[in-house]
Amino acid sequence: MSIKPLILVAEDEDALSTLLEYNLVNEGYRVAIARDGEDALVLAREETPDLVLVDWMMPSVSGIEVTRQLRARHETANVPIIMLTARGEEADRIRGLDTGADDYIVKPFSMTELFARIRAVMRRIRPALADDVLEAGDVSIDRVGHRVSRQGVDIHLGPTEFRLLDYLMQHPGRVFSREQLLDAVWGADVYVEVRTVDVHVGRLRKALKIDARPDPIRTVRSAGYSFDTDRR
Amino acid sequence: MSIKPLILVAEDEDALSTLLEYNLVNEGYRVAIARDGEDALVLAREETPDLVLVDWMMPSVSGIEVTRQLRARHETANVPIIMLTARGEEADRIRGLDTGADDYIVKPFSMTELFARIRAVMRRIRPALADDVLEAGDVSIDRVGHRVSRQGVDIHLGPTEFRLLDYLMQHPGRVFSREQLLDAVWGADVYVEVRTVDVHVGRLRKALKIDARPDPIRTVRSAGYSFDTDRR
DNA sequence: AAAATCCGTCACAAAACTGTCGCGCACCGT
DNA sequence: ACGGTGCGCGACAGTTTTGTGACGGATTTT
The missing domain is CATH 1.10.10.10 (Winged helix-like DNA-binding domain superfamily/Winged helix DNA-binding domain)
Structure with a gap:
């Protein structure tokens, strides 16, 4: 793993993904942007990301499906995933977590909170992954x-x-x-x-x-x- | 480690801790109840829990302090911690995550959501332990x-x-x-x-x-x- | 109390891995 | 071009590690 962690962002709204990219890069991460779920899976295959931000609602392949597929592949099975969701309904959030996402965050969210969640989730996973x-x-x-x-x-x-x-x-x-x-x-x-x-x-x-x-x-x-x- | 995971609950409100104990046991976990932060640290020392639920606001030793101390001790450094908080204010949540908690949940919460979070957090450590x-x-x-x-x-x-x-x-x-x-x-x-x-x-x-x-x-x-x- | 399981140990056979040798080719400096 | 040194590689015999059936004793079930 290189020095700067790679974050894969799967988000179909241009406005949001641009905002995310800008802020994440500014925070010191490398960012890969995917416009839809298929894109995300392809990118994840090219270089295994250190963390994935995936939108719950996306055309063609949904966030849940992306999660499932990432978990299925050996290389990405343990990559932390944070789900972005517009709806605050509990049932969906639970489904997201149970599918294998490590956390979710409800839109709209502040960058500060997102960063905190990213740090929390990565702190948990990375040490195990880094040496292994x-x-x-x-x-x-x-x-x-x-x-x-x-x-x-x-x-x-x-x-x-x-x-x-x-x-x-x-x-x-x-x-x-x-x-x-x-x-x-x-x-x-x-x-x-x-x-x-x-x-x-x-x-x-x-x-x-x-x-x-x-x-x-x-x-x-x-x-x-x-x-x-x-x-x- | 035994088959049933041990969950340490640190919560000063009797009503809530009883409710939690009842539901968690029902869900197949073993539960240790602590009335305050000091209690929690003592119990965690007796048998290393597999997960800790800690209330943000507690007399004497706060949830943040409990988190810090658990992280400091070698045996409990990697035990997942979920923070229970009454306030929904963002600043606090961020502080909670940055201190070392793995997740937080805002009161009042449903048991269903709590269980989903417990499973999600535990899955990160031992990918499958959370499931029956x-x-x-x-x-x-x-x-x-x-x-x-x-x-x-x-x-x-x-x-x-x-x-x-x-x-x-x-x-x-x-x-x-x-x-x-x-x-x-x-x-x-x-x-x-x-x-x-x-x-x-x-x-x-x-x-x-x-x-x-x-x-x-x-x-x-x-x-x-x-x-x-x-x-x- | 008898029967049925289950457990830990042993001994032996099978399988996998190891270290060494020797030969032939590649490369280097002269 | 030539002798010399270094390296790749197939062969092989010895050693280590693992699979497994058998067995007596312990524990649980009937």
């Missing part, structure tokens, strides 16, 4: 669920390969010598041949291979290995 | 009726297998070590062999087997087990 899943390029590693996936495809790794990838992804772009990797991944007290690292890197590479995607692990001759997302 | 019946994939577990079924077919489980499945389904996708499972399902003080977990997982799997349906329990070598609904 690590992404770089198209590879994501979930340490709590012990899952690795590339472009959404699940990848099976043995324990050692998992720890190795985990360690490399902690410091993308940085080159580690085989000795450093042995210390970090195997443990300082374990004695194994240095070349063992090569073998595991090889296995890791093979496992990460998805059609023609570039190899995310870079060999630096006579230095070591590093996890790189793009450059060459 | 829990479903993931084609498996459903009814913690009130102690019933488990898969694809509509009733399944009989022993008490330990039931608690094990219950715990795993609380946190779908998350991997637990055998030690963690022993703590959570058997109890921290019970001494049994670690491999006992394997045996019960095995029994659970056998019980859950319905023709060719995929095994919902995933083994993560040298890490533990997790309940998974989808991928393999």
Whole structure:
């Protein structure tokens, strides 16, 4: 997750979404604007937002439906969602909360109150999310669920390969010598041949291979290995 | 953690606290009642509650102060807090949220709305704990009726297998070590062999087997087990 | 009190993973 | 172009981890 949290706003009224964008950006957030529910789902897929503001009433795909779909997808299952609703009727609010929204706010609302709610909701979710899943390029590693996936495809790794990838992804772009990797991944007290690292890197590479995607692990001759997302 | 969540209610009006106790118990929660803020802190220390309902206005120690102190203590730092407030004024609500409360509800409120908020707030912490019946994939577990079924077919489980499945389904996708499972399902003080977990997982799997349906329990070598609904 | 369940442990088999070796190719400096 | 060093990779045998049937004792039900 980058420094500035990304907020996805799904709102069909131009006046309101512009106002929201202006104020949220001013508050230090990055903002993605969606005009309707479908848009919102597409945008959420491009970059997983850190929080979603979704209007209850929207053409085509309603706020509730958006919520449900976001919850269904693995990447966005735990993203906090705040529902914007014009009606103050209790039944609707409850339905919103039960569908999986984390909070709702009734229009019209003040920016101050919205900010407070955003802070409250994010404080709750973010710490858990921040450490748990690590992404770089198209590879994501979930340490709590012990899952690795590339472009959404699940990848099976043995324990050692998992720890190795985990360690490399902690410091993308940085080159580690085989000795450093042995210390970090195997443990300082374990004695194994240095070349063992090569073998595991090889296995890791093979496992990460998805059609023609570039190899995310870079060999630096006579230095070591590093996890790189793009450059060459 | 036991099956029924413990809710700590800090409220000085007798009429309301009695009403809350009655309804919450009726809804399947365990309830601890505190007459004032000090009481609340003492009770929270005795057994860490799963959620706290605290009145904004209370003699001696105010709701805000209770919130602050709960957040300060390690055991209760992440317990969700819902603030009960008589005033509808925005400034106060914001202050409440910023202090660390996760939500607030304005008096007078209906029990239905309160329950929805409790479920919503608890879902953030432990995604499914709030519900009486829990479903993931084609498996459903009814913690009130102690019933488990898969694809509509009733399944009989022993008490330990039931608690094990219950715990795993609380946190779908998350991997637990055998030690963690022993703590959570058997109890921290019970001494049994670690491999006992394997045996019960095995029994659970056998019980859950319905023709060719995929095994919902995933083994993560040298890490533990997790309940998974989808991928393999 | 007898019967039926349920529980924890063990031992053994199956499965998964690991470390090492050796060979051949790639790359580098000369 | 050439020798040398570094690296990728398939093979393999040993080790660790997990699945599971069996069993005696405890607990609950009938």
